[in-house]
Amino acid sequence: MARAGARSGDIETLYPRGFWPAISVPGVLWLIALFVVPFYAIVATAAGRLDPIFGTTVPEWNPLYWQPDAFAYVLNGLMGQTGIFREVFLRTMGYVLLAVGLCLLLGYPVAYYMSRLRGRVRNTFLVLMIVPFWVPYLMRIFAWVNLLQDDGLVNRILAATGFLAPQTWLDGRPSTVILGLVYGWMPFLILPLFAALERIDASLIESALDLGASPGRTFLRVTLPLSKQGILAGTAIIMLPMFGDFYTAQLLGTQKNAMVGTLISFYLTQATAGPAQARGAALVIVLALLVSSLTVYYLVSTARAARGAAR
Amino acid sequence: MTEAQAALRRPAASGSRLRTWLANPWRRPRLLALAGWGFVAWSLVPVAIAILFSFNAGRSRSVWQGFSLRWYVQDPNLSVLHDPILAHAVLQSLKLASLTMLIATPIGVALSIGLARWRGPASTASNFLMLLPLVTPEIVLASGLFLVFAHLYVLGGTRLFGTPAQLLGHVTWSIPYVVVVMRGRLFGIGKEYEEAAMDLGAPPMDAMRRVLLPLLAPAIFAAFMIVFALSIDDFITSQFLSSGEGSITLPMLIYGTGRTGENPSLNAVATVMLVLSLSAIGIASAVLQGVARRRGTGEAAARELVRFEI
Numbered sequence A: 001m002a003r004a005g006a007r008s009g010d011i012e013t014l015y016p017r018g019f020w021p022a023i024s025v026p027g028v029l030w031l032i033a034l035f036v037v038p039f040y041a042i043v044a045t046a047a048g049r050l051d052p053i054f055g056t057t058v059p060e061w062n063p064l065y066w067q068p069d070a071f072a073y074v075l076n077g078l079m080g081q082t083g084i085f086r087e088v089f090l091r092t093m094g095y096v097l098l099a100v101g102l103c104l105l106l107g108y109p110v111a112y113y114m115s116r117l118r119g120r121v122r123n124t125f126l127v128l129m130i131v132p133f134w135v136p137y138l139m140r141i142f143a144w145v146n147l148l149q150d151d152g153l154v155n156r157i158l159a160a161t162g163f164l165a166p167q168t169w170l171d172g173r174p175s176t177v178i179l180g181l182v183y184g185w186m187p188f189l190i191l192p193l194f195a196a197l198e199r200i201d202a203s204l205i206e207s208a209l210d211l212g213a214s215p216g217r218t219f220l221r222v223t224l225p226l227s228k229q230g231i232l233a234g235t236a237i238i239m240l241p242m243f244g245d246f247y248t249a250q251l252l253g254t255q256k257n258a259m260v261g262t263l264i265s266f267y268l269t270q271a272t273a274g275p276a277q278a279r280g281a282a283l284v285i286v287l288a289l290l291v292s293s294l295t296v297y298y299l300v301s302t303a304r305a306a307r308g309a310a311r
Numbered sequence B: 001m002t003e004a005q006a007a008l009r010r011p012a013a014s015g016s017r018l019r020t021w022l023a024n025p026w027r028r029p030r031l032l033a034l035a036g037w038g039f040v041a042w043s044l045v046p047v048a049i050a051i052l053f054s055f056n057a058g059r060s061r062s063v064w065q066g067f068s069l070r071w072y073v074q075d076p077n078l079s080v081l082h083d084p085i086l087a088h089a090v091l092q093s094l095k096l097a098s099l100t101m102l103i104a105t106p107i108g109v110a111l112s113i114g115l116a117r118w119r120g121p122a123s124t125a126s127n128f129l130m131l132l133p134l135v136t137p138e139i140v141l142a143s144g145l146f147l148v149f150a151h152l153y154v155l156g157g158t159r160l161f162g163t164p165a166q167l168l169g170h171v172t173w174s175i176p177y178v179v180v181v182m183r184g185r186l187f188g189i190g191k192e193y194e195e196a197a198m199d200l201g202a203p204p205m206d207a208m209r210r211v212l213l214p215l216l217a218p219a220i221f222a223a224f225m226i227v228f229a230l231s232i233d234d235f236i237t238s239q240f241l242s243s244g245e246g247s248i249t250l251p252m253l254i255y256g257t258g259r260t261g262e263n264p265s266l267n268a269v270a271t272v273m274l275v276l277s278l279s280a281i282g283i284a285s286a287v288l289q290g291v292a293r294r295r296g297t298g299e300a301a302a303r304e305l306v307r308f309e310i
Helices: A002-006 A019-046 A069-079 A086-116 A119-134 A137-148 A153-161 A174-199 A202-210 A215-226 A228-244 A247-252 A260-270 A276-310 B003-023 B030-054 B070-074 B084-117 B121-135 B138-151 B163-189 B192-199 B204-233 B236-240 B250-257 B266-293 B295-309
Strands: none
Touching (some): A019 B163, A069 A276, A086 A260, A086 B030, A119 A174, A119 B030, A137 A153, A137 B030, A174 A228, A202 A215, A215 A228, A228 A276, A247 B250, A260 B138, B070 B266, B084 B121, B084 B163, B138 B163, B138 B236, B192 B204, B250 B266
C-alpha cells in the first residue's frame, strides 16, 4: 500500500474520480436495504402498537411513539413471577454451554493432533476435516435421526453387543440434543483452534521441557495459554449460531427440548395474532443482545491480545 | 516376558504416554492419533451411512436389503423423481441457488474491488457494514427480513414471501462471503499489473477489464460456487421467508419431514443436497488450488494481454 502510494501514478487515482465508490454502491445499498433496515424493523416491531381493527402488530417506525409493552412482557417472562420464557432461556443456555464445553474438551486433542501432522497425511486429514463444513447441516443432523431411531443402527448394535439396553433416543432427551449440537458445530471450533495451535513455536514447548517442567505443567503453562486466542475464536464462532439453532433440537428432540430459536420462530412467523409478533421481535432483541455481548467480549480480548503481541 | 510382567509394565507405559502427548509433539502421539482419526470417523460415518441407505432396496433405514436406485428414480410414487413434493424441493433449491449465485457474485465482486481501493470514512463504514452479517446469528437477520417483507417491502398489496423474498435473503447473506473470498486474491495480485498496463498506455477501464478481471477470474469463479453451496445449505432464511408448499427447499423438507415422515426417500433427498453442495465446493477448491499451484499462468496471461495492447 505504502509503495503504491509513493508512486506518482497512484493506481486509485488513475481511474475516473468516484469510480471506486460507484462500484461499491450496489453492494452497500443492498446491505442497507436488506440488513440495516431489517434490524431497525425488529426494533420497530418490538416497540410497535396493535392495529385497532385487526388486532395484529404494526411496526412503529417513529421512535417517538415506541411502546415498551412487548419488552416488558418478555422481561417479565424472563425474570418475573410466572417466568414463561425463563425455562426455555435457561435450557438454551444450558445446552449451549454444555455443548461448547464438550466441543472444547473433545476438539482440543483433535486440533492438537492436526497441528502436529506433516506432509501427505496432513493434507488428507485437512481435507477430511473440511468436508463436514460443506455437508449440509440438516443432512448431518438427519443422519443421526436414522441412526438413533428405535430400530436404528445404534440400538441394533447395542442389542447385539449387550453393552447397554436399547433406548428410545429421540423422545426428548437433553443428551441427544446436546450430542447433535456437538456433532453439528464441532468442526467449526476445531479449525480456528488448529490455526492457533499451529502458530505456537515448537521451541517454546521444548525449552519448557528442557528447563525441567513436567509435560503436564508445560501443557498448562505454555501450550494452553498460547492457544487462548484460538479457544476464544472457536468458542465465539460456534456459540453465535448455536444460540439461534432450533432445528437440531427439533429434529433430535421433542417440544420438551424447545430452544430460544423455537420460541422466536413460533411467535414471529406462526402466531401472528395479537401482540405475538411484537413479543417475537422483543425475543430476537434479547437474543441479539446476549450474543453480541459475547462477540464484544471476544473482539475486546482479541484486540488486547494483538496489542500485547505488538508490545 | 511373562503375562505378569507385561501386566505390571502396562500402566506405567500408558501413564507416560499420557504425559507425552500432553507436551511433546515430536514423539509418536498414539492417543492423539486415536482422537484425531476417531473424530474424522465420527464426523463422516453417520453421513456415509445415510448415503448408503439412500441406495437401499427396501424401506428400512437400518437393515441393508440390496442396492437399488428405487428412492431416486424407480419408485413410481415415493422416489425423488416421482414424488412431486420432493422433486419440487430439488427444483426450488436449484432455482434459488442459481439465481443467488448470479446476483450475489457480481454485486460482491464489485463491492470487494471498490472497498479495496476506495479510501475515506465512508469506505471504512461500508467495510464495517459488510462485515456485520458475518458476526450476526442467522436467526436475527432472518427475523428482520421476515418483518420487512411482512410490513415494509410490500409491492402493491402483495407480499414477496416465497421465491422472491428467499432470493433477496440468500443474496444478502452471500455478499459478505463473496467479498471475503475475493479479498484474498485481490491483495495477492497487488496493483503492479494494472500499473504496467496503464504505463504502457492502456486506458484505466481497459486495464480493469483486460488485466484485473482476468487475474481475478479464478476467485470470481470460486465465489460463484461458494455462493451456490451456501444457498443450497441455507435453512433459517429459507424457512422464515417461505410462503408454504410452493417454496419448500431441500433443507426445509428434511426439517419438516425428518422426524414425522416415514418416507424412506428422504435419505435420497439428503444425498442429492449433499452432492449439489459438495460438487460446487469441490470445483471451487480445485480451481483455487490450480491457481495456487501454477501461479505463473495468470500472470503470464496478463503479460500477454499487456503486450497485445501495445
